[in-house]
């Protein structure tokens with residue numbers, strides 16, 4: 118599903134922000150992505166969404182080796198990857214509805230079908246009544262929920278979320294984790310980057326831990342939220 | 356191809372990024388110039404054809420003190436092969452000279468020369484030197500004016516006017532393409548974030564480029580229609596000004612008769628004017644596709 122071999126990344130001849138990453142995710146796996154601010158979590162997720170290309174090493178996504186992929190193979194690949202960005206990246210001039218509908222329209226879904234799905238998704242994130250609002254008219258948490266809805270509506274094979282609970286209250290965060298767990302159960306590979314220790318504590322699962330651009334360990338996180346190296350946890354999330 | 360939106364919506368925000376003001380007006384100005392240049396090229400071509408066809412091989416033979424001598428010259432002209440000759444009568448000669456002598460050339464009792472209009476066949480007609488010598492022998496002092504040389508110069512002039520006008524059309528097309536490219540780049544810069552987001556969601560280059568190209572093509576087409584609409588009255592005005600000079604070839608248009616208004620411009624121009632909006636749209640589409648795809652090639 119995802120495989121990194123000695124992957125490094127630098128931005129415009131700057132220093133390496135990611136260095137020698139080696140790991141693989143099986144289809145249907147779940148990983149927390151943990152590490153202090155500036156460790157490179159967002160950068161790693163950018164690699165996994167094909168927003169940047171690795172500077173060194175080999176990356177393969179959904180079984181496609183990226184270095185050898187032809188340009189025209191990338192858009193269909195991107196459509197199978199859902200991403201909740203830390204800064205949401207919604208289209209400012211489109212309504213919440215149209216933002217959420219975007220992945221389906223890109224996939225060529227007919228308008229008739231798509232209205233039902235988008236409506237359902239907006240209801241699920243509690244934004245049915247804000248469907249026509251533009252992002253600027255929404256609160257931070259509402260924008261985040263639009264971003265989440267947009268990421269999952271296309272039923273991606275790989276779902277990446279960068280601080281997806283940053284602007285959510287506890288109840289919403291719990292609902293989001295339930296959604297992610299459900300998608301994971303249905304076979305979606307999920308990676309969630311977060312600083313939110315209590316969230317991780319409530320949903321123990323395996324974690325990728327980054328420190329200054331290096332993967333320090335691949336650990337299981339126990340129910341207490343403490344890392345317990347050596348113990349092999351389930352690949353899924355509870 | 357999948358569209359990014361339901362019909363009529365504008366997911367890349369191009370309605371504001373590629374505004375409906377500046378680009379159409381610039382295209383309109385460009386098309387206006389192109390229409391004038393085209394009309395110029397066609398007029399020059401018409402003049403060249405007129406001069407080349409009608410009058411290229413025309414000679415004027417003047418015999419001063421024509422008494423007795425004019426007949427000798429006429430005889431030579433008659434017996435030289437490859438000539439068609441016509442002697443102008445006294446009234447026509449007076450007509451020719453009126454600019455110099457005024458209305459009453461006859462009353463001045465001047466001894467007007469005899470004038471022959473001679474058409475030479477370029478193949479079977481006589482050599483210039485031999486011909487002049489033969490006339491000189493028949494009547495010393497006979498003048499041969501070779502209008503052909505003047506016509507050749509006029510034809511060359513008209514030819515270069517035509518080339519300049521054609522060059523102007525080409526330049527206008529190039530400047531138009533550059534204007535479109537600049538507008539497309541400005542649109543790309545203004546919608547950079549939106550494009551990157553949509554690209555990240557899996558939009559192909561083709562989808563994004565066709566969204567830009569669609570908008571630019573529409574704006575260019577509308578601008579070009581405006582340009583043609585501005586050019587037609589100007590061209591008709593110019594045509595009515597030049598009509599008296601072309602009186603032999605074109606009936607002077609009566610302003611209130613739409614049929615003759617239509618006839619005031621060469622048919623070729625009427626055929627080419629509708630091609631201007633189509634060409635503008637085509638240039639807009641191709642240029643935008645190239646510009647946007649080149650820009651997109653930098654994205655990962």
Ligand SMILES: Nc1ncnc2c1ncn2[C@@H]1O[C@H](COP(=O)(O)OP(=O)(O)OP(=O)(O)O)[C@@H](O)[C@H]1O
Nearest residue numbers: 128131134152153154155156157158159160161203
């Ligand atoms: N576009 C960029 N250009 C240059 N440097 C960048 C860019 N984005 C991130 N960096 C640098 O890369 C390093 C890792 O940043 P990244 O955003 O991946 O960290 P993070 O783990 O997501 O942090 P946080 O938890 O605060 O979101 C930082 O030192 C940052 O300054």
Ligand SMILES: [Mg+2]
Nearest residue numbers: 158159203279
């Ligand atoms: Mg980050």
